[in-house]
Amino acid sequence: EAQVTQNPRYLITVTGKKLTVTCSQNMNHEYMSWYRQDPGLGLRQIYYSMNVEVTDKGDVPEGYKVSRKEKRNFPLILESPSPNQTSLYFCASSAGTQNTGELFFGEGSRLTVL
Amino acid sequence: KQEVTQIPAALSVPEGENLVLNCSFTDSAIYNLQWFRQDPGKGLTSLLLIQSSQREQTSGRLNASLDKSSGRSTLYIAASQPGDSATYLCAVKGFGGQNFVFGPGTRLSVLP
Numbered sequence: 001e002a003q004v005t006q007n008p009r010y011l012i013t014v015t016g017k018k019l020t021v022t023c024s025q026n027m028n029h030e031y032m033s034w035y036r037q038d039p040g041l042g043l044r045q046i047y048y049s050m051n052v053e054v055t056d057k058g059d060v061p062e063g064y065k066v067s068r069k070e071k072r073n074f075p076l077i078l079e080s081p082s083p084n085q086t087s088l089y090f091c092a093s094s095a096g097t098q099n100t101g102e103l104f105f106g107e108g109s110r111l112t113v114l
Numbered sequence: 115k116q117e118v119t120q121i122p123a124a125l126s127v128p129e130g131e132n133l134v135l136n137c138s139f140t141d142s143a144i145y146n147l148q149w150f151r152q153d154p155g156k157g158l159t160s161l162l163l164i165q166s167s168q169r170e171q172t173s174g175r176l177n178a179s180l181d182k183s184s185g186r187s188t189l190y191i192a193a194s195q196p197g198d199s200a201t202y203l204c205a206v207k208g209f210g211g212q213n214f215v216f217g218p219g220t221r222l223s224v225l226p
Contacts, residue, residue: 043203043216058213090157103148103205103214105158 002027004106006091012112013081021076021109023091029104031094032074033058034066036087037108043090049074081113116141116208118217126223127194135189135220137204142182149178149189150203152219158203162189194224 004025013019025032033048035058045058049068063085065077074093078085089109095101117140127133137147146165150158162171162178164187170179177190187204201221205214 042218045213048213088155092158102160102163104160105150107157108155110155 002104004091004093004104006089006106006109008109009107010110012114014114015082016080019078019081019111021078021089021091021111023074023076023106024072025074025091025093025104026072027093027095027104028071029093029095029101030071032068033092033094034064034074034076035090035092036060037090038087046076046089078111081111083113085111086113087111116144116206116215118204118206118215120202120204120217120220122220123218124221124223126225128225129194129196131194131224132190132192133194133222135191135202135222137187137189137217139185139187139206139215141208142185144182144206144208147178147180147187147204147206148214149176149187150205152201152203154201161202191222194222196224196226198222198224 007022030051034046035043037043044060046064047058047066049055052068052071055066068074091106092103094103119138121136148163149161151161152158164171164180175192180187201219203219205216207214
């Protein structure tokens with residue numbers, strides 16, 4: 001089954017404790033992206049990757065890091081989480097180097113930073 | 115900069131009604147437009163993808179149209195059911211850009 005898988009789905013952590021949210025897709029997609037969704041603010045892009053070893057900032061990259069060492073994986077790293085990073089996070093992927101295809105989303109990861 | 119709006123923000127209809135959700139965008143130079151459905155606290159499920167060269171796409175009871183010149187897309191849902199209750203989002207992608215720009219969504223409630 002074609003899918004985008006995120007882990008963990010739910011996480012409660014404390015300020016400053018480094019964490020990683022993993023994202024994996026099995027569709028051989030070149031494009032992958034991370035979004036956060038907050039009430040009243042909609043979906044905002046954090047980082048995206050056009051291919052292996054190619055990443056770029058989205059609209060709200062501050063406080064986040066990403067890496068793309070393999071095509072299927074695109075982890076989101078919070079080096080020192082803060083309460084304002086409490087949010088619902090989504091990973092998405094799409095085929096084609098120009099991102100021309102359909103965008104597929106993971107189920108989301110709900111993060112709470114105390 | 116592309117901006118996407120959706121009207122209405124919320125809609126409540128009785129079961130069985132046909133309904134239309136609207137999506138407007140400011141820059142008509144789009145590559146494609148995609149409609150998604152999102153259940154509370156869940157991920158986004160792709161419903162329909164319309165390429166810029168297309169006028170409409172259909173899937174079951176859903177029909178999406180695209181009018182680039184007026185910067186509009188509509189999602190038509192026929193014979194609505196309570197299971198259609200969800201938030202519906204549209205997203206557009208421009209040429210050369212890497213972002214999909216999302217609208218804020220329309221929250222739909224279909225009452226039994």
